[in-house]
Amino acid sequence: MPGLNRNEMAWRAAQDIADGTVVNLGIGIPVLASDHLPAGRDVFFQSENGVIGVGPAAALDEADSDLVDAGSRTVTLRSGATIVDSTASFAMIRGGHIDVTVLGAFEVASNGDFANWDSRIPDKGPLVGGAMDLAVGARAVWAIMEHNTRAGAPRLLERCALPLTAVRCVRRVFTDIAVVDITAAGFVVRELLADVSVDQLRARTGAPFSLAPDFKPLLVPPLPA
Amino acid sequence: MPGLNRNEMAWRAAQDIADGTVVNLGIGIPVLASDHLPAGRDVFFQSENGVIGVGPAAALDEADSDLVDAGSRTVTLRSGATIVDSTASFAMIRGGHIDVTVLGAFEVASNGDFANWDSRIPDKGPLVGGAMDLAVGARAVWAIMEHNTRAGAPRLLERCALPLTAVRCVRRVFTDIAVVDITAAGFVVRELLADVSVDQLRARTGAPFSLAPDFKPLLVPPLPA
């Protein structure tokens, strides 16, 4: 049963980004959200290496290795952009000046804990980057991840098994089959793909959940993967 | 017995400012030292409101109220100057990037404690400004003050009576009659006006002192007060 592809997940997250906000998009699927903002929403994308106002990726002939985002992509600047040093960039992040950060994740727990930095790949060195800072500093933290691992294990859990990135911070999760809020009462499913039943969802989720009062189908236009 | 006047005290302090250093001069007599640097010494004067490279005071017709130093004087910029915000300015100060600060003082103790911010003027409000930051942050702290109060009481003391600006930080004091170092062994007089005897100095000083091995007369060219 195929779920949403990467662009479709990013599209769904992008719909929830409010007009006039400052948003930080993590490496991987999250950064794709910038391509899918609804028309008319004027948003500043901040990248933790200090770019305030990341524009579209640079065309090949315009790529400038001095103008990169936190994912080392060569980018452009949007109108009104500026660039600050790393200290100032993380002061902005930690100080609550980022309205939303959208991050990739391995696991999210029903109390808002999440894990996205140490997947315990054998031998490979650790890499935390700015994830912990973003998770603690942004006013809202959203996660994007496949609902299940390749082996089929749930990623939405009562408690994370992998090393935590931050405690009690994730508010919303966009998976390939559902949109799930995290509330004081735990997971609340807001949207679910029409061809996935609630029972199927329960089988694929590692913690209890309730359905939102306005629970509805997860509708996303088909997009190229 | 008249001692050095304000410009003469500032001149003497200026002779000890090394070439290529970064120096912060306090309000009052210290700031006069910038007029008396020996020729050929290239010094950056930092002012704690963020001006790095204060030049001479602005001519009346060039005065710009947006270009002031920490004493609210309208100033010019020297070649190579820049201006930073107060946070960065005090990071520079606290972080040990100022080679020397020269500050006015009410009292200096033989252990390096000094008092220069609260003279207990009846009714007037307190004013600390950047004195505590400079005293703790600069690599060397020098004080300039009259050797005695108007009433004749000593200002060089075993222990300060007035509220402290900082503990154990003053290294050298320029008074109207002497140049005094502060060492682990207490006050060490390096220079003394020729017409002041060591006994007279002792009578006017509130703590024991020794004479430096290279003790010598305090020689200053006559300058207008």
Added chain:
Amino acid sequence: MAIDKRVASAQAAMEGVRDGAVVFVSGFGGAGFANVLIRALRDHGAKELTLVVNSATHRLSLTHELIANGQVRKVIASAGRGREPGLSVFEQLLKDGKIEFECVPQGTFAERIRAGGAGIPAFYTPVAYGTDLAKGKETRTINGRDCVLEHAISGDLALLRADIADRFGNLVFRHAQVNFGPAMATAARLAVAEVRATQDEPIAPERVQLSGVFIDRVVAVGA
């Protein structure tokens, strides 16, 4: 909707400011005082304010109008002394016990505000150790240096003066106008800048001194 942080007047820029607000006022030595906004705050009339301002009573700042108007409960500053020979309004109120005053070393003042804007709840500094201004504060020796624990200052409103703003709220300051402005803007929930001029075109990225992310409202007030 295209971001545009310009508002029509200083009065409009005060909308929503409430009694009891913690208000940052930038400016040092005659540079960067947001005097148009300060007067608008006086006219707005919010009371029981805590002012966070380098000098409680600088002669070139209109801060004293807020104090004289009875709107201020407490001042946090590095200077609380006027240059005039007698007592300033602030000093008279202080003497009469009618206003609170917290005296903070200027660098600690700046750093506490920065900390407020940077999400650092507290820090250790060697400044003020062993002095009256560290009385009652926790101390600790770190790597042989005696330090004082200082806490962040956050607030509700920041009043800044800058030279130019674009519609995104990006700011350029003239010379020493910058002083406490950037730190204060980051530490305040609502940051307002009065500027000589606003412009539609974005300020060039390398000329921006404070990102508009930190600024909520700008108002052009002329030179």
Added chain:
Amino acid sequence: MAIDKRVASAQAAMEGVRDGAVVFVSGFGGAGFANVLIRALRDHGAKELTLVVNSATHRLSLTHELIANGQVRKVIASAGRGREPGLSVFEQLLKDGKIEFECVPQGTFAERIRAGGAGIPAFYTPVAYGTDLAKGKETRTINGRDCVLEHAISGDLALLRADIADRFGNLVFRHAQVNFGPAMATAARLAVAEVRATQDEPIAPERVQLSGVFIDRVVAVGA
């Protein structure tokens, strides 16, 4: 004597660097890597270094040459993983227990370096609270937020890349080159910048991004 911080070569810029030095290396994502200086440090040969660098093994940085050359005892970084499928030299040494590694969240990394240059011995931050990276660290709840105590990082040498330097050592960076450079320069006893070009004329005050007060040596290396 007129201040002039320009030196003739990257080798000359390494004069006095000693074994055991704590070395900051700026750069992020391909922007601002001081690769000419890194190679000069390799040729200089100082050993037992502690590298303070955002990524231990970024593919566009020559940091790995210092590691491969056996000059590095310890790395403090937010990233210690290469993009290549196998193990980088650093990862192999780490696996073999032949190099020390301290993993620090990137913002805490930046703030600890800033603290080193700003005379703040330690600070509390909510970042990393409750995670493995806070293990063994003192914690405290401040205004309801759980925090970790973090200490400043100071060092002996900083290697920066910028665009232009004047003879005073004032720097202008291109775009995102700036990243960790300013903080690292302030935290190091000896700060060296490689730049595309140097100039006799001072950089205009409003264009300077890092004051030459923090820079000891600059060397022009071309684009």
